[in-house]
Structure formats: C-alpha cells, structure tokens
Amino acid sequence: MNSVKRALGFIWFILAPAVVYFLVDRAIVHIDPAGKKDINNPVIWVIIIGIFTPIAIGLMIFGWYAIKGEYDHLPESSSEL
C-alpha cells in the first residue's frame, strides 16, 4: 500500500497546477463585461482563483509529502504530532 500512496503522490502533485491552469483558462474564455451570467463576472473569478490557488498549493504539498513517504506511517497518538 505504501508504494501506491507514493505513486499516487505524483498525480496529486501534477493535478494541482493543472486545476489552476484550467480555472485561469476558463476565466479568460468566459469573462465578459457585457455578459449577465455569474461566469461572465470577473470579480467572481478573482475570488474563486484567489481562494483556489492556495488550496491547489496544499494539494501539491500533499502530493509531495506522499511521494516522500510521509503518509507511510500515520501517527498513533498526539505525541507524534
């Protein structure tokens, strides 16, 4: 199982920037000052990309930890935290 955890870590590491790229790409396509839908509103995109970027960085760190085997052993008690 530990090798699976480590191997999957690469996916999480790559997935995070891909998601941010996707959001930025969709924002460029859909932002339209003349549009009336939520997806045309630049303020909403700024909020979403702004809040999603640190989460994506968190997913990258999660992937990095997984690759390094940090999740091979999970703490048994709070003394390990």
Add this chain to the structure above:
Amino acid sequence: MKPTTIRSVIAASSAGTMIEWYDFYIFGMLAKTISTQFFPEGNATAALLSTLAIFAAGFIVRPFGALVFGRLGDLIGRKYTFLLTLVLMGGSTFLIGLVPGYKSIGIAAPLLVLLLRLIQGLALGGEYGGAATYVAEHSPAHKRGFYTSWIQTTATLGLFVALGVIMLVKLNMPDDAFNAEWGGWRYPFWISILLVIVSVYIRLKMSESPLFSKLKSEGKISANPLKESFRHKANFKMVLMALFGAVMGQGVVWYTGQFYAQSFLENSCKLEFEQSRTIMLWAIAFATPFFVFWGWLSDKIGRKWIMMTGMLLGVLLYRPVFSTLLQDTDIKKLVKGDAILVKTDTAYKTNSLIEIRNRYTTKNGASFTNLMLDTLGTSYTKVGGFKALSSVLSQDLTGTFIDKKVNTGTYWKFVALVFFLIFLVTMVYGPIAAFLVEMFPTKIRYTSMSLPYHIGNGVFGGLVPFIGLLLTTSFPSDPLVGLWYPIGIAALCLLIGAVYLRNKIDENVED
C-alpha cells in the same frame, strides 16, 4: 458523565449550531428578494456588493472565521468562543432584517447588508468546530460518533427550519406584501433574535470542556495554535489529509444533496414553489435520523468506510437520480394525453408585447403553466383557442413551461429520490465530527479541524452551482453536465480517502 449532563451538553450545542445554520441559510433562500431590496439592477456598485455578499461570505470569510475563532477557541476555551460566534451570527441576522432598503437610504443599504453578511460568514466559520469539539470532549470513546452526530443533524435541521419558516410566512400573505420594503421577507430575520437569546441563555449555563479545562489548569494550552496547526509538518500533513481525503468529498455530497437538489427541482424541473419546498421538507424529515444512526454505527465499525461508501454511491447514482427527476417533469411525460386549459392570465409588458399564462391540468392529476411572451394578436389568439394541449404540442408550441405540479404518485417518488440524496449526506456527514476530532490533539483541535471543514464545505461545496453553470455553458447539450463536478470531486476524495486514511477509532482524545 451523567446521562442528563451529556444530554444538556448536546442540546445546548446543537440548538445554537442549528440556529446559526438557519441564520446563514435564510439569506441565501431570500436572495432574490434581498437583491431587489438592496442591490437594484443597473447600479454597478450595488452589483459588485451583491457579488461580494454572495461569494465572499462563503468562500473567503468562512475559512477566515475558522482561523480566527479556531485560534480563539484553542486559546481562551470552547465555551466562550462559540458563545461569541452565536451572538455575532444572531445579531447580524437580526440587523439585516432592520436595514432600510436601497430606495430609502441609497448605497448605505447594500454596504450595511454586505458588512452584516460577512460577519455571518465569519461567525459560521467559528461555530461548527467549537460545537463539535465541545461535545466530543465531553463524550466517552465508545460513544463519540453517536454524541457528535447530533451536532451533524443541525446543518440539515437548520435548512428544514429555514425552509419551513419562509414557506409559512410566504404562504400566509400575498406576494406583494411579502416582497415589500418592510414586508414578510424580513420576519425570518427577526425571528432569529428570539432563537439566539434562548440559545445564549442555555449556553451560558454550560461549563467549559473538561479536556480544555484540564489542559489550561496544567498550563499546557498552545501559545500559538495557528503556527502549531499549519507550520508543524506532522500536524499540517494531517490537516491536508483531512481536507483531501474526507472533507472535500463530504462537502460536495452535502451541497449536492441539500442545495443542488432544491435548485434543480425549481430551476431545471420547474416545479412550483410549494411542491419543491415540501418535497425537500419531507425528504429532510425522513433522512435526518440517519445522521445519528451513522454516527452510532461509526462507533462500532469505524468512521472511514461509512463516509467512503456515501461518496461511492454519490459517484455512481447522482446522474441516474437527477435524470429521473428531469424526465418525470418533462412536459410530454407530464401531459400523457389531453391537458385541459383551466385559466388564462394576460398582462401587457409593453404596448406591443403581451405575457400569456395558460394554466393546464392533466388527466393524471398534474398541472402546469405555459408562459409565452408575444406580440399582440399572434400566439395569444392561437393558444387561447385551444383546449387540448396535446394538439398544441404537436404544433411546435413556443414559450416555457413553469410552475409544474406533479401528481401524487410522482410527488412521493420525488420525495424518495431526494431522501436518497440526503441519505448519502447523512453517511458522509454523520461520522465526520468524530473523525476530525480524533485526528488532532486537544490543544490545537479547534483550529486544526475548523479550517479543513470550512474549506471542504464552504469552498468545494459552495462551488457546486458555479462550476455547474460553467459546465452547462461549455457543454449545453447535456442538462446534467453540472453533476460532473461533485462526481469528480467525490471520486477524487474517495480515492485519496480509501488509500491514505485509516479506519482506526482513536480511544484517547485527551492528549
């Protein structure tokens, strides 16, 4: 601990949390009326403030509230922190009900509403972690899932009460009276203050969490909970695992079952107001006991696989369930034979444009309205002359079908389908408080569990309608394409949770 004491701990915590959810929901449910009163169309500043009120409160301020109040809860204690969040939430909700409309005080109205909405988001971010931690720290290890599951019922019960109160007020007055500047839409906000006063009174009588009190008396509370939670790698990696392996999937399942379902019934299926609301109310009433059941079961078999099974069922069955809702309200299936024209209302929108509302009933007990906008003398003459819709349908009728009312059999079928969606919510949400509490040590528990919880629910869950709209705009041929977002996130979380989480119940949360 005596059974009466733990019961009062659960009751005091749950009542306050339920009220906070109620407060948060009524704003969203009355968004249309609030928008008319405070954020008029055509005013760019008001539009910007409206966007911030809707999006910033959930996406930015909720996680920020988790940090602010989580830190406070780990420094000064659980009791006073979640008392403060309750007062902030109740006070801001009540004050929203007192803000005069844009017509009376201009731009100050949307500014005040935005400010109060942001305080609501902040307070909500701090409430849940406190209540869950407080109950868990009073619970014995073999009943932690069972006791904390009562807290888990509050989000759904808050929705139930909000739906019920708004429906009661709305059905007991004309639309004009409800939507007026000082109309009925304000009543749910005013009611909040009574609920909050009672809840604050009850909570004031409660004592501090025994584990936190012990830690404090031993001088072992954290000096800097934020640093210890997020800058110590050993704890931070558990925060990340909680977010991506459990709460992220739980958030989208929760949002899809409760809010996307309601929005889908109203906006995609075009069910009439009363029927869509009562379907939700029945489904919630039937499903709510299962929060407690799954919490109880999680004490026997562990938390992990109950949550993972809920996500798996969502991944596999969301599309069939929503597809059935859509098909059963398709106009051709709804009619099944002749439809009788029972009422025609017309209204002039402009000198040359007329709105025609033809109300039909069908032989199998359904009814609906055909709404048309047309120039004078064309469609109006044509539609008004028909008594049977089946023949009209074959003539490529224009217009939209709204206010659909399904017959009794289909109604209860819809209750069962929505019940199933909320049943999945109970699976993922029932055990999660105990699961999160057990992941983190007492001295930084409030901070560490609050942030992933509010990112999972506020951000991942809150994005369901926006990403749904994004996908629907990109792929308009599939009316269910918006479901790929919750399905994708739940599948990702299921994979991470299945591989990385363990199913161990932590016997000792006193460390």
